[in-house]
Amino acid sequence: MHDIRFIRENPTAFDAGLARRGADPASAAIVEIDAAYRAVVTEAQEAQAARNDASKAIGAAKAARDEDRASALMAEVAGLKDRLADLDAREKELRARRDAVLAALPNLPADDVPQGADESDNVEVDRWGTPHAFDFAARDHADLGPPLGLDFETAVAISGARFALMRGPMARLNRALGQFMLDQQTGEQGYTECVPPLLVRDEALFGTGQLPKFSEDLFHTTDGRWLIPTAEVSLTNIVRESILADADLPLRFTALTPCFRSEAGAAGKDTKGLIRQHQFDKVELVSIARPEDSEAEHERMTGAAEAILQALELPYRKMLLCTGDMGFSAKRTYDLEVWLPGQNAYREISSCSNCGDFQARRMNARYRPEGGKGTAFVHTLNGSGLAVGRTLVAVLENYQQADGSVVVPDVLTPYMGGIDRLVPDAKAG
Structure with missing residues (x-):
């Protein structure tokens, strides 16, 4: 607002x-x-x-x-x-x-946001890691995954398109990624772990900007609630209708939750594989900050997401989104795009946004500045730290071997119960 x-x-x-x-x-x-x-x-x-x-x-x-x-x-x-x-x-x-x-009006862009119409006008501001040179033809995760326990056919039979079923070590790897990310964001980055509701009311989605304009992107229940498209909704609304103490800021929340999106505007896009699903897991990061601190908090949050990719040794690039590619509530956004050798391209894996006071006005979320009079609106920020499914894609494609197996990244082995490699099952896929 x-x-x-x-x-x-x-x-x-x-x-x-x-x-x-x-x-x-x-x-x-x-x-x-x-x-x-x-x-x-x-x-x-x-x-x-x-x-x-x-x-x-x-x-x-x-x-x-x-x-x-x-x-x-x-x-x-x-x-x-x-x-x-x-x-x-x-x-x-x-x-x-x-x-x-x-x-119905989007947030205004920050002054340093580049002008542009779409993702082709985004600006690369940094790059980390060097894409691995394979001595064999790198395979897409959708082709590589089925013999390893990534089952799309059964999921389609159960739920339809844009769903996946995981079995055995593949399911364990997916869980390991989520737990590793959550441990890093809480233990290393200082975010407070939350277990938020997955069903929310209209007011919560209005507060973060998904309603009223983007209702078609959401799943609506028969009792009038909505499945969250991201834990940003639940976590940001923690401070709804609140007056916070200056000394309590910044607040930093994180959660590992399922997310649900109808993908109404994505017909024909990424229909193969895990890139664009109706249901997926994500570790979300949310910060509630003083206005004068929000730019620094934006850099810090983006760095927290980058740290996951660096720990997994996944090459990526950092993009400053142009005006035509930013989300409705954002005033400034960084996207992190991970290298996917199976697609020979960088693909979005995290989006970190500073929303200024745009969401806070919609939620009536304020704080009382130290030594000042009255109250002021807080600034809210949100980011992916990271999307679990897309990170799984990146691990499968970057750690694949010529025999179709996938090596488990070193930082994940403590979470894998002794499994250090996913090996194809001749009966699967």
Whole structure:
């Protein structure tokens, strides 16, 4: 949600920010509705004051035995009561119209975000590791995985497309990745582990920006709840409707959860393999920070995600997303793209975003600055640390051997119960 005062005072700058996101100008319409709303609020305040004065005057008139004046004042109070009811309804209508317009607009990009239309305009800012040179033709994980326990056919029979079933050491490797990531983010990076709800209400998804605009990307239950598309929703809403102490910031939360996405806008994209699934595991990172600290927190969070890739010795590159490729709630986003030899390409494995106060305004999440007066909105940040399924893809493809086996990365062997290599089953795949 946007700051209405900023829009009133800086309409040109606001529209320029929207234009960078490919959105039409909106300040004039917002200011017009807001002016009407404020006028009604003022009128209601004046009417209430007149009603209070008339109510007091009734007592004085009765005390003076001036029944005619008392009757006239009582009629005036009754009329003001009806008028106030009409003004209250009008006030609610205008506020709802204004807020609906504001809620549909994306966050404004930070000044250093590159201008662009899509992912082709993203800017590489760093690169780590060198892609391994195989002396055999590297295989895609979707071809490599079935003999190792990655079963797409049975999953399709059970649930349809974009699901996977894992068996044996493959399932163990998937679990090992999630546990390793969670241990690193809590033990090394200082995030507090949480086990959040997987089902949330409308208000939670509105707070993080998925509703109302992106409902088609979500799964809705018969009792009116939603399956989370990412633990960002649950973790960020921990501070919903809160006033936090300055000394408690920053707050850093992490969780390993299943995530559920309808992939409504991804028809025909990545239909093969684990890259784009309806259900997947992810370790999420969320930070709640002071406004002046959020840029540094963004770098720290991205570094926490990078540390996982470096520990797994997976080559990757760090991309600063352009205005046309950022998410709705983000003001600045880094994507980490891991090297996948089976595709001979870098693919997104983590997205870390600074949302500024955009989500905090939608959630009414504030803090009380030390030594200051009043409250201020916090800044919220979120990132993947990492997506487990995509990391599994990267491990399978980067650690594959000519015989179809996959070596388990050293940092994962303590989680694997003595298994250091996934070996093809001649009866599978």
